[in-house]
Amino acid sequence: MGTPAILTRGLTRRFGDFTAVDDLTFSVAPGQFFGFLGPNGAGKSTTIKMLTGLLEPTAGEIEILGHKFTASSFDLKRQVGVVPEGMALLNRLTGSEYLRFVGRMYGLARETTNRRTDELLGFMSLANEPKKLIADYSHGMQKKLALAAAVIHGPKVLFLDEPFEGVDAIAAGTLKTMLQGMIHRGATIFLTSHVLEIVERLCSHVAIIHKGRLVANGSLEDLRAGVATSLGESGAAEEKLTLEEIFFNVVGAGAGEPVQELSWL
Amino acid sequence: MAVMTSALAREQYAALARMRLQMLSNSLRLSGGKFNLAARIFRIVFFSTVGLMIAVGLGAGVFAIARDNQLRILPVFLWAVMMLWQLAPIALASFQEPVDLSLLLRFPVSFGSYVLEYLVFGLFDTSSILGGFCLAGIWTGLVLARPDLAGWAAMGMLLFAAFNVLLLRMIFAWIDRWLAQRKTREVLGIIFLFLLLGAQLMNPALYGTRERPSRKTIATMKQAARTAESVQRALPPGLAAGAVQAAHQGSAAAAAACLAGLVLYGVGAGSLLGIRLRAEYRGESLGEAPRVTAKVQERRRVLELGGPIGAIVEKEFRYLGRSGVMLYSLLAPLIMLFVLGRGGQTGGAERFALPLGAAYGFLGLTRLVYNSLGGEGAGIQLYFVSPTPFRTVMLAKNLVQFMLFLFEFALVVAIVVWRFGLPDRQMLELTACWLLFALPLQLAAGNLLSIKMAYRMTLTRLSREQGAAGNGLLSLLIQLAIVGTGAVVYFCLRYLERPGLTVWVFLALALGAMATWLRGLANSDRIAMRRRDVLIESLAKAE
Known part of the structure; x- marks a missing residue:
């Protein structure tokens, strides 16, 4: 195995007495579509913030494309695209103004920025309302624009924090097509999502974080086999295990337990 | 019928x-x-x-x-x-x-x-x-x-x-x-x-x-x-x-x-x-979608500056042009100066109309200078994930603030000349030298407060947001101190019958102010990185 696209060693983040991310060590191979899952408050967004330079780790190391990554690694940042939590949009610009702005912030030549802006807006079906401010975009349009901004400089590694949240089926289809295209061209994608069906369909590898600690990490097949073994199942039953069942089993919440009903509701 | x-x-x-x-x-x-x-x-x-x-x-x-x-x-x-x-x-x-x-x-x-x-x-x-x-x-x-x-x-x-x-x-x-x-x-x-x-x-x-x-x-x-x-x-x-x-x-x-x-x-x-x-x-739609849906190529450019600095300058002017509240804040002191400044006064107070007008004109820039990141919202994250050093961001913002101040000052000069007549040469020199000291110091203090005491600004409302009071008070105190320093230097040297030295003292202070601004700019990367989670929290979370 060559140099991992993403590597963390003992990554930890504490907020006062609370440890949000605890001693996280994992790697993502180049060209991998990597799903990073966990229940609410598990530490997914904190991890992605540290991996993208938005939050300083309390301890541990991050390597991107074989180089140590810090908030000041400007050359590395040119290779990285991010859709952070909150999308980082500038609401008082139009979509095309924003993309041109982002392109120039990544040091692209004006002509390249203009050409890619037009192509991205067309691809994302955002070109028909050129004067609309981002503040007036629907949530789905904002997600598409945030993704367009994350890829305008052609990153080798892409970090996506909940890219499908609040996105309709058509927009989700556009995003998936684009992401799969990037994987085919050799990019690495690190994605967090609550929509397990999408992760199952897109990602080849999955890691699950729970209460700040990594509780599972591997290819989907490996995870299925591991869970099947722990459940005492094999063969056909193992193949039928969905990511949702794996998730419940690994996180240890809800699987097999009857859901308590609210008699008064 | x-x-x-x-x-x-x-x-x-x-x-x-x-x-x-x-x-x-x-x-x-x-x-x-x-x-x-x-x-x-x-x-x-x-x-x-x-x-x-x-x-x-x-x-x-x-x-x-x-x-x-x-x-x-x-x-x-x-x-x-x-x-x-x-x-x-x-x-x-x-x-x-x-x-x-x-x-x-x-x-x-x-x-x-x-x-x-x-x-x-x-x-x-x-x-x-x-x-x-x-x-x-x-x-x-x-x-x-x-x-x-x-x-x-x-x-x-x-x-x-x-x-x-x-x-x-x-x-x-x-x-x-x-x-x-x-x-x-x-x-x-x-x-x-x-x-x-x-x-x-x-x-x-x-x-x-x-x-x-x-x-x-x-x-x-x-x-x-x-x-x-x-x-x-x-x-x-x-x-x-x-x-x-x-x-x-x-x-x-x-x-x-x-x-x-x-x-x-x-x-x-x-x-x-x-x-x-x-x-x-007929059932009109009052949605926010524009009427024209045909593809229109946007190629209008505010300035032809290249790279991240040009991008930020362009973006700042677009934001300013789209925020009536900011334009209002910018022009309101000038209008008040015009309204309250009464010409034809006797007693020599009109002699100080230009420096006082310039200092008053700064008020219009207060929120833009002292909370320059406040309008970014969630977009603040972009500055941290992009390969652009934070000092470049602040430098671009300072450039915009400098241009806006020049615009404000030109209007102040016009109002002062119209209401009080042409200021004497000595006062012109003194004001220019005081500004060389005041402007870099304002920008340096503004950069520091923008990072350390940022609060989210709603660009469509005049309402004050959480955190605005502290930033506002401190920025006013700093402005008062800068004006006060100018006044103390001027009146002390006049009292000592050495008024000719005032210009040289202001120039010396200007050198110090310039060095402070440059040092602050160089340090802004470090300070912003250290405070990035607080900045993102206060600017992006509330959106």
């Missing part, structure tokens, strides 16, 4: 009236319903009493002028009524119960019926009731004094009332339309703010100095009053009064012409209302 009186339309009017009655009686069953009804009755009685009292007063006044053959004063009464009719809804807004008639559009209601219902509902608002009482009072006063004018006065008052109803409904329909969309709502808000400020300009316009108005000013004002008098004759209150005056003079043709003029105004207001209601009737 036929559809407005068809059996279906009549059924619909009856159903609407019944529905209103049912709503009224059902509201009694709601919690607090009886109290609401009592409040409503009180309101009706209160405003009816007020209306009656005004009507009696107006009637008595009109009776007196008609009896004394002073009908040329009649327009004054009608202007008062029109003001009351059109402005009362603003004061009484909280008492009004808006009725959204667009809910009728899902029924088979004809456009004529829709307009009629819209106008009928308008007849029962407080201002129409007040206005109606007032016109009835005026008519009664006229008829008691001149019974022969009863017919003409009745036509004049009825047409004037109809015009007022149409005008009021038209204004409300259009304001509703503008308030329905964010962009027009902002424009309307800014126009309102500038109108408020503009009203302040009456002071310097009328009283340029503290002296009593000169004969020339009084003559000009009298001439303006005569012009206004002749213009008002062609306006609705003047036309309504003109019809009565012409009838009194026995000129039926002139009276009829005045009434025809009133009808034309009514048709004009009605047409504008019709345009609006037609759009509503």
Whole structure:
């Protein structure tokens, strides 16, 4: 195995007495579509913030494309695209103004920025309302624009924090097509999502974080086999295990337990 | 017209009236319903009493002028009524119960019926009731004094009332339309703010100095009053009064012409209302989507600067241009300087008009300089994930602030020269040297506070956000300290009879200020990185 696209060693983040991310060590191979899952408050967004330079780790190391990554690694940042939590949009610009702005912030030549802006807006079906401010975009349009901004400089590694949240089926289809295209061209994608069906369909590898600690990490097949073994199942039953069942089993919440009903509701 | 009186339309009017009655009686069953009804009755009685009292007063006044053959004063009464009719809804807004008639559009209601219902509902608002009482009072006063004018006065008052109803409904329909969309709502808000400020300009316009108005000013004002008098004759209150005056003079043709003029105004207001209601009737979309959906290539550029600095400068100017509130903040001190700065003073205070004006002009830039990241919202994250050092971001912002200050200062100089005359050479030199010290120091302090005490700014509202008080107070104290330093240096050296040294001291301070700014800029990367999670938390989370 060559140099991992993403590597963390003992990554930890504490907020006062609370440890949000605890001693996280994992790697993502180049060209991998990597799903990073966990229940609410598990530490997914904190991890992605540290991996993208938005939050300083309390301890541990991050390597991107074989180089140590810090908030000041400007050359590395040119290779990285991010859709952070909150999308980082500038609401008082139009979509095309924003993309041109982002392109120039990544040091692209004006002509390249203009050409890619037009192509991205067309691809994302955002070109028909050129004067609309981002503040007036629907949530789905904002997600598409945030993704367009994350890829305008052609990153080798892409970090996506909940890219499908609040996105309709058509927009989700556009995003998936684009992401799969990037994987085919050799990019690495690190994605967090609550929509397990999408992760199952897109990602080849999955890691699950729970209460700040990594509780599972591997290819989907490996995870299925591991869970099947722990459940005492094999063969056909193992193949039928969905990511949702794996998730419940690994996180240890809800699987097999009857859901308590609210008699008064 | 036929559809407005068809059996279906009549059924619909009856159903609407019944529905209103049912709503009224059902509201009694709601919690607090009886109290609401009592409040409503009180309101009706209160405003009816007020209306009656005004009507009696107006009637008595009109009776007196008609009896004394002073009908040329009649327009004054009608202007008062029109003001009351059109402005009362603003004061009484909280008492009004808006009725959204667009809910009728899902029924088979004809456009004529829709307009009629819209106008009928308008007849029962407080201002129409007040206005109606007032016109009835005026008519009664006229008829008691001149019974022969009863017919003409009745036509004049009825047409004037109809015009007022149409005008009021038209204004409300259009304001509703503008308030329905964010962009027009902002424009309307800014126009309102500038109108408020503009009203302040009456002071310097009328009283340029503290002296009593000169004969020339009084003559000009009298001439303006005569012009206004002749213009008002062609306006609705003047036309309504003109019809009565012409009838009194026995000129039926002139009276009829005045009434025809009133009808034309009514048709004009009605047409504008019709345009609006037609759009509503057709089911217009008041969504924020632009009307033009064709692909338009945007290639307009504010500046041709390259790289991240150019991108940020361009973005800052776009943000500024789209934020009426920021433009207002930028220009408000200049307007106040213009309003409050009185020329022609004696005592030497005007000698300091330029430095004081420049210092005052800084106030317009306070939020832009001392909270320069406040408008970024979630976009602040982009600066941290992009390969652009934070010092570049701050440098670009400082460039914009510098350009804006130059613009403000140019306007300050223009205002000072116009109001006080050209400043003397020594004061020009002193101000320039003080600015060389003050500007970099302001920018340095602004950069530091922008990172360390950032608060989210809403660029569409004047409201203060959480965290604004601390930043605002500190920024004002810093500005005071900078102005104070200048004053102390100047007055101390003057006291020591070495005023010529002031320029050199300011230049030395300027060198220190420049070094501070450069050092602050170089450190901004480190400080911003250390505080990035707090910055993101305070700017992005609340969105």
